[in-house]
Amino acid sequence: MRKIEHLGVAVSDLQKSNELFRKLLGKAHYKEETVEGEGVKTSFFQIGETKIELLEATKEDSPIGKFLSKKSEGIHHIAFDVEDIESEVRRLKDAGFEILNEVPKIGADNKLVVFLHPKSTNGVLVELCQERV
Numbered sequence: 001m002r003k004i005e006h007l008g009v010a011v012s013d014l015q016k017s018n019e020l021f022r023k024l025l026g027k028a029h030y031k032e033e034t035v036e037g038e039g040v041k042t043s044f045f046q047i048g049e050t051k052i053e054l055l056e057a058t059k060e061d062s063p064i065g066k067f068l069s070k071k072s073e074g075i076h077h078i079a080f081d082v083e084d085i086e087s088e089v090r091r092l093k094d095a096g097f098e099i100l101n102e103v104p105k106i107g108a109d110n111k112l113v114v115f116l117h118p119k120s121t122n123g124v125l126v127e128l129c130q131e132r133v
């Protein structure tokens, strides 16, 4: 793990939250991107070395849709930047963490991503991100 890549925040209305975070952070988001496979539309704010990723569900039956139906808006996951996602998956699996998708999938912001189940990470949904070349 090289650094915190982003903090994922689940929101109900991406445009409203873009404006709120623009006021909060004093700068606008640098991109919006929909990840069809995840049923999510994202918006990214760069803050120093790390980012805030706002996440709005594009369909009810999606991780963010389910999260918002059971909980409220707020912090959804923490993402770590890794150099070699496949070796990190092997290391973490050997260390007893539950990997949700052993095969990395395409994420937002030009990344390959893997998620760990929160029940094996003290209740924190963890995402691993590797820059796609």
Ligand SMILES: CC[C@H](C(=O)O)C(=O)SCCNC(=O)CCNC(=O)[C@H](O)C(C)(C)COP(=O)(O)OP(=O)(O)OC[C@H]1O[C@@H](n2cnc3c(N)ncnc32)[C@H](O)[C@@H]1OP(=O)(O)O
Binding pocket: 008, 035, 038, 040, 042, 053, 055, 063, 064, 066, 067, 070, 075, 076, 077, 079, 100, 106, 107, 108, 109, 111, 113, 115, 117, 118, 119, 123, 124, 125, 127
């Ligand atoms: C990839 C695009 C983008 C990127 O950065 O590139 C993203 O980050 S997309 C983010 C959205 N995608 C995901 O989150 C994929 C991984 N998530 C999942 O597979 C599910 O959401 C999962 C397995 C974490 C939860 O599934 P589900 O909601 O169907 O199950 P439950 O509601 O029964 O939850 C089980 C258990 O986990 C707790 N939970 C659920 N979500 C979270 C969370 N975000 N943080 C912490 N804990 C969470 C939930 O409370 C249940 O706990 P329990 O004690 O059993 O009540």
Ligand SMILES: [Co+2]
Binding pocket: 006, 008, 053, 077, 079, 127
């Ligand atoms: Co993320």
